[in-house]
Each structure stands twice: as C-alpha cells, then as structure tokens.
Amino acid sequence: MLNNTGPRIDHDTRVYWAGLGEGRLLIARCQACRTWIHPPKGCCPSCWSNEIDHEEPSGAATLFSYLAPRNRGRGIPAIIGWVELVEQDRLLIVAPVVLDSETPPRLGEPLELFWSKKDGAKGPMFKGRCET
The missing domain is CATH 2.40.50 (OB fold (Dihydrolipoamide Acetyltransferase, E2P))
Known part of the structure; x- marks a missing residue:
C-alpha cells in the first residue's frame, strides 16, 4: 500500500520546500551558466555544473x-x-x-x-x- 503523506523532500528539493514554508518561492539556479532549474536537481541540465544555489524569481x-x-x-x-x-x-x-x-x-x-x-x-x- 502506498502511503503518500506529502512531497518527497531530499537534498535537491529541501531548499525549495523550506522556502514555500516561509512564503518564498526559491527556484534552483546554476551559478555557472545562470540557468533556472525546476524541478530542482543536483546538477544543471544545461552545463552539468553542480554549482546550484536558489534565488527568488x-x-x-x-x-x-x-x-x-x-x-x-x-x-x-x-x-x-x-x-x-x-x-x-x-x-x-x-x-x-x-x-x-x-x-x-x-x-x-x-x-x-x-x-x-x-x-x-x-x-x-x-x-x-x-x-x-
């Protein structure tokens, strides 16, 4: 039986969900090429950098x-x-x-x-x- 009690929170999504709890939309953004990344991932799909931070759009x-x-x-x-x-x-x-x-x-x-x-x-x- 599947027990779905909420969103899956992991290393890549933790900051996004914490931001929502604070009333802030924090979207992952590659610091190397400046690509916005959503849903959040551990590396940039554009340049493969793992220099990911979060910013408010x-x-x-x-x-x-x-x-x-x-x-x-x-x-x-x-x-x-x-x-x-x-x-x-x-x-x-x-x-x-x-x-x-x-x-x-x-x-x-x-x-x-x-x-x-x-x-x-x-x-x-x-x-x-x-x-x-």
Whole structure:
C-alpha cells in the first residue's frame, strides 16, 4: 500500500520546500551558466555544473497550460495552472490560478504570484496581473 503523506523532500528539493514554508518561492539556479532549474536537481541540465544555489524569481508569469475542474455552482473556481515564470522560457511550476471572472483563461495571459494560507500552511498561487 502506498502511503503518500506529502512531497518527497531530499537534498535537491529541501531548499525549495523550506522556502514555500516561509512564503518564498526559491527556484534552483546554476551559478555557472545562470540557468533556472525546476524541478530542482543536483546538477544543471544545461552545463552539468553542480554549482546550484536558489534565488527568488520576480513572481511575474504567464499561463502556459491548465486543467479546469468542474465548477459545481461554487463560485469562480481556481484552476490548476502550468505557469511559465518570465525569467526563462519553459521555467514552469504547477500552482493554482485564481480566476477573476467566469471567462475561460487565455494561454499566455499575464499572471502574478501571491500567497495563500490555509490550515497554517502557505502556498503559492497566481492571479491575473495588470500590464502597464
């Protein structure tokens, strides 16, 4: 029987999960070639360096793809989004995206990071951002 009590935390992912607990999005980044790496890994997939540190991205993103659960009359739903951070092409994280209307979201729609708190746990979410 599989006992899935939470995320797998190991040497490569420890800083990412600790950051989430503090309300900070810490993404692995190669210090040799400056490539962002997510999910976190022990070496850079671009240059194979093991000089990996963690940095906070800006929080600006676009909607790359999404899953929309059925809305059973419970108001405007959050969708599960594959969110592309603006720092690098295909730097994707999976997170809830809050919709501000019942209009289906558009791929490429600009988003911004915000933090939710539920049962004492903090979690990253995204919502539409105004472009100026």
